[in-house]
Amino acid sequence: MISKWLFSGAALFELSSFAALLDNLSTVEATLLYVSAHGLASVMLSAGVWLLLPRRYKFPLPWSPLVLFSLAFFIPILGTLGVILAVFPALYLPRRAKPQVLNSMDVPELPFRAQELGRDLMFNDGGLQDVLRHAPSPERRTMALMATRRMNGKDSIPILKLALRDPADDVRLLAYSMLDQQESQINQRIEKTLNQLQTAPQAQHSALHSTLARWYWELAYMGLAQGSVLEHVLNQAREHVERGLSLGAGDDMHLLAARIAMEQGLLEEARSHLSAAKAAGLAQEKIAPFKAEIAFLQGRYDEVPLYLSQLSSEALARPPFGALARYWL
Known part of the structure; x- marks a missing residue:
């Protein structure tokens, strides 16, 4: 009922606004009278339409009624007609609901992801x-x-x-x-x-230091040590690997020393250990990935493909080198 009175008032004020333009008044008086009557008509029209809107379209305030008022006020005649033609057909002639083409299903129990069949499927x-x-x-x-x-x-x-x-x-x-x-x-x-x-003879110290270096490195490599503990573990691993090398430990200790130095950010020292490992006869395929990583960290990107190309085709086909080979080679 209120909306009908608002619409009736809006129509009367809108007509009176045009009458002001036709009356024998000065330009200023006619303009003020028209704007006042047109503004009241726009307010009443916006309020009437807003009352008829479904609840989900009424909010947030004040933006919903402000949009209606702006359309009616700032676009004379066409704005009012536009609001009426846009709102009333939608209110009284709603679109028919389309038949549901999708069948709703319960959410499957997680995890829900495609997996390749394999021996270790359940341990992915x-x-x-x-x-x-x-x-x-x-x-x-x-x-x-x-x-x-x-x-x-x-x-x-x-x-x-x-x-x-x-x-x-x-x-x-x-x-x-x-x-x-x-x-x-x-x-x-x-x-x-x-x-x-502490009790072993001197001849066994090299092997024992090498073993200690590997176990300390294992703590860091597996992620069991963090923060200051990680720093202590890496220092211990470095100390024992250097003692082992000084006592004539195996050539693979140079590779372990390089990995420890890389973890500590000592890239030049890591390069020296890799060079020593190569001079001692360690297979190039074991050294090349670490040289490529050091070259990348130091910004020598032109050397990365050179080191990766030293890997065998079988190694380049396996992760993680497969993706690296596709990018760099």
């Missing part, structure tokens, strides 16, 4: 992380953690660390226990080797 890294992030059942997330027992340490560590933020206490405790178990095993080997180093 991405799949297990999806389970930990999205599976609603704590039992399923626990099963995902148990599946990491069949994975190598470097691949399982990120999954276990992700589980440390799980909302379920049982999942967090299991993840912490599995991480602690892996770290404890390495620390026990380090402690055992340190005890052997």
Whole structure:
């Protein structure tokens, strides 16, 4: 009922606004009278239309009625007709609902991703992380953690660390226990080797220092050490690998020393160790990937394809070198 009165008032004011232009008045008086009458008509029309709009179109305020007012006020005649022709047919002649062409289905249980069939299907890294992030059942997330027992340490560590933020206490405790178990095993080997180093004859010191360097590097490589602990572990690995090399350790120790130096950001030192490894007869295929990485980090991009081309075709077909070969070669 209110809308009808508003529409009637809007029509009267709009007609009176045109009458002002036809009356024998001065330009200023005619303009003021027209703008006032047209403005009131626009306000009443906007209010009447706004009251008839569905609730979802009425908000947010004041923008919804302001749009209607702007169309009616700033476009004389055509604006008013436009608002009426745009709103009323939509209100009283709504579009018929189209038949539903899609069948709604329940959300499938996560993880839901296409996977290639293979021997290690259930231990896919991405799949297990999806389970930990999205599976609603704590039992399923626990099963995902148990599946990491069949994975190598470097691949399982990120999954276990992700589980440390799980909302379920049982999942967090299991993840912490599995991480602690892996770290404890390495620390026990380090402690055992340190005890052997104290009593072993001098001839065995080279091999023992090499073993200690490998286990300290394993802590860093697997991601079990972080922050200041990681810095300490890398320093210990570097110290033992240098002692092992000074005592005549195997040529592969140069490669390990290069990897430790790269992790510490000592790229020139890493290059020296790789050169020493090459001079000692270590296979070029083992050295080339690290030389390519150092060249990339130092901005010598023209040398990257040179080092990658030294790898065999079989190596370049396997990840991660396949993607690198397609880009650089």
